[in-house]
Amino acid sequence: MKKQLIFINLVLLTFFIGCKNKEEVAPVEEVKANTFDVIVDLQIQKDDELILFYKDPSIAYFDDKNTVYNGVKGNIEPQSLTFSVPEGVLPNDIRFDISSKKDQDPITINAITLRFEGRTFKILKGDILKYFTPNEFIKFDEATGIVTFIKNGENFDPYFLTKPAIYPEIEKVRGAQL
Structure with missing residues (x-):
């Protein structure tokens, strides 16, 4: 009995010493960049690729270098x-390309949110036309938020450009003093 007790104490002592010498390693959290985000809440039936073009004061025109592509899987759910x-880039203007597929079904935009460093500005579907202008390839119903596409031969490039009313809101989100 005495030998068993010594053996158990020896095993427990070895276990505790072994655990004490091991350093506790805290899980490493991924640090995300503090980026200016444009969040689009929508319903889209078919897979597609949407594009956000952006400019800052050093950029005169929207171009392919200053874009963010976002592939989306079609789903009936929002x-x-x-x-x-x-x-490091704080845009002062954006352009939103709503579809790259000529056979895309109508898309519903529920809201567009601008976000940076905890500041946000949310545009609900009924106010989208206050801040954005659809181009000639889009028919937008502000009551329902439904975007339908207008085909014009081989040409197809549906997008929304900003209106001047959005610029002060972008500046507020950026944290600029007005």
């Missing part, structure tokens, strides 16, 4: 797409 502008 979903959110987040377009994160690269870290």
Whole structure:
């Protein structure tokens, strides 16, 4: 009995010493860049690729270098797409390309949110036309938020451009003093 007790104490002592010498390693959290985000809440039936173009004061025109692509899987349920502008870039203007597929079904936009460093500005579907202008390939119903596409031969490039009313809101989200 005495030998068993000594053996058990020896095993427990070895276990505790072994555990004490091992360093506790805390899990490493992924640090995300603090980016300017444009979040689009929508319903889209078919897979597609949507594009956000952005400009800052140093960029005169929208171009392919300053874009964020976001592939989306079609789903009847609403979903959110987040377009994160690269870290360090604070846009002062955006353009939102709503579809790249000529056979896309109508898309419903429920809201568009601008977000940076905890500041947000949310545009609900009824106010989208206050801040954005659809181009000639889009018919937008502000009551329902439904975007239908207008085909014009081989040409197809549906997008929304900003209106001047959004610029002060972008500046507020960016944290600029007005």
